[in-house]
Amino acid sequence: MSVLVVVECADGEVKKSSLEVASYGAQVAAQMGTTATAIAVGEANEANLAKLGEQGITKVLYDAEPRLKDFVNNAYTKLIATAAEQEQAKIIVLANSNIGAAVGSRLSVRLKASLATNVVELPKISGDQFTVKRGAFSGKAFSDVVLSGDRKIIAVKKNSTEAQHDAGKTAEVTSFSAQLSDADFADAPKQVVMQDQAGGVLLPEAERVVSGGRGMKGPENWHLIEDLAKALGAATACSKPVSDVDWRPHHEHVGQTGITVSPNLYIACGISGAIQHLAGVNSSKVIVVINKDPEAPFFKAADYGIVGDVFDVLPKLTAAVKALN
Amino acid sequence: MKFLVCISNVPDTTTKITFTPDNKEFNKAGVQFVINPWDEYALTRAIELKEAAGSGTVTVLNVGEADTEPNIRKALAIGADDAIRVNAAPSDAYFVAEQIAAIAKEGAYDVILMGKESIDYNGFQVHGMVGEMLGIPTVAPAMKLDMSGNTATLEREIEGGKEIVSVNTPFVASCQQPMCEPRIPNMRGIMTARTKPLKVVPAVGEPARTTVAEFALPPKKQGVKLIDAENAGELIKLLRNEAKVI
């Protein structure tokens, strides 16, 4: 019996959310008196995989098959299912990412496991009862869910748990093969198109986010958002109407019908704070609101606020951040 | 081409969420239910593809009790041809997936479309489960869907970009913006929806694998600390020294 952790890699680096998942998995293993093994997917680098020891992983399985570099649903599912059988894993932990959800849902059927997505805390294990806390109602609530059966899959929400770092510890990296054949790659993507990462920070993984709404008046003013984001090492985001009229791309739209983010810092600029917008951002640790209307509903959900004009306030903030650094 | 569009009946996006006093159930009192916003993309795109092909059918499917019928009728008014309701409380994602898989198999549907995720339970998992139960590919979440004969080309969102994927029928896709502009019912649609077939069938399969023990609301914010716009730089100091987030 063990805990199997799925770590996603890109360009040789382990994704930040997967460091959180590795650490989560190692803590669950400790709760259960066993060890945590990782299986790597994506473009991995063995030296970085060995460093997963810092998160408490003892062994990392790695299949160097080059076609596993890009996400292929069937191949990834088979790879992880094979690893789960080999390791006799009772618990599988993955990120609540697009890859994690696609693979986790298929695995739950294949391995007859119960599945909880969007999990925000370590499980409570008492006797046979295994309970996890997960986000529900698009950030408006939480639910404690009891997972039944012998096998369980947990998809951990990004930035909701902290990765432990036990400096210097290393994991053993072992080559692993799931004997994948051409048929397993039948649903491979024809093409992968990555966004132009202007600021360099991916929104779903970001620890800090600077977001703009209709109060920004037009796309030509977005350099104000981008400058502050760059100074803070933050990702940029926007409200729904902003992406609806193509001021910004759709993948930046946060909220109930966009993406849900939970960064440490969310700065809302010229956004009114409609309930659908708040749903996607209210699990951020610290919320800052800049709005010229003191009655804007967003102030009720904020930790810090400035009643003022974004065109005046944003350059001042950017200058203040630069002065700090 | 036979399209099966799965719709979930969810609280309106403006709903203030509350629970029964024991915190075991969502409090439905006074809540307006709508078609899950993401499912509207699935529904509209299926209708568009059927219209473009000049033939085919669009069936909507909901797993739910009789109180979901107004939203099933709404889907018919938007342009679906017929509907199936599996008469059962949708106790969890696995249970719902079993129902969808059984109907899809029996009706030999070519394209099974869903929303990206439900806005109530936020599972983001029914599509993968259905694909696996039927042994067919799932593309989730899809931002674009085009069909040519039995081949579909889709854009799948990945963190930081997108993949172009091509699959043959049958397949499952879960839909999100900017796939299409969701349609709203017109008067004629509303009139004809009343007489379109809505079949009610019993549930099949194994019981749910998960149960909710308790719900909770997020902790309340302490209240906002306002900083004078003239002194905006002060905010940055507070974020570093007090909140410790930069």
Ligand SMILES: Cc1cc2nc3c(=O)[nH]c(=O)nc-3n(C[C@H](O)[C@H](O)[C@H](O)COP(=O)(O)OP(=O)(O)OC[C@H]3O[C@@H](n4cnc5c(N)ncnc54)[C@H](O)[C@@H]3O)c2cc1C
């Ligand atoms: C089914 C449904 C789903 C939805 N899903 C989402 C979602 O996922 N995400 C989302 O964001 N919205 C969503 N919405 C839309 C939501 O209801 C709001 O309409 C939207 O969030 C408003 O965007 P906004 O705050 O940018 O614009 P507005 O509401 O127009 O607010 C602009 C704000 O900017 C302020 N302002 C103007 N000029 C300045 C200035 N110079 N300086 C400072 N402040 C200024 C104004 O005081 C105002 O508060 C959804 C709506 C529906 C019906």
Ligand SMILES: Cc1cc2nc3c(=O)[nH]c(=O)nc-3n(C[C@H](O)[C@H](O)[C@H](O)COP(=O)(O)OP(=O)(O)OC[C@H]3O[C@@H](n4cnc5c(N)ncnc54)[C@H](O)[C@@H]3O)c2cc1C
């Ligand atoms: C009174 C009540 C109590 C409930 N209690 C629970 C509970 O305790 N635990 C729980 O997990 N769920 C519960 N649900 C069910 C929940 O509403 C979902 O139907 C189910 O859990 C799947 O949700 P998901 O978020 O996992 O789906 P996702 O995977 O997020 O949904 C993806 C897509 O699947 C389709 N879909 C989802 N649900 C249905 C459906 N019912 N019919 C047709 N298509 C559908 C839609 O296209 C949706 O966009 C309850 C529902 C009701 C009405």
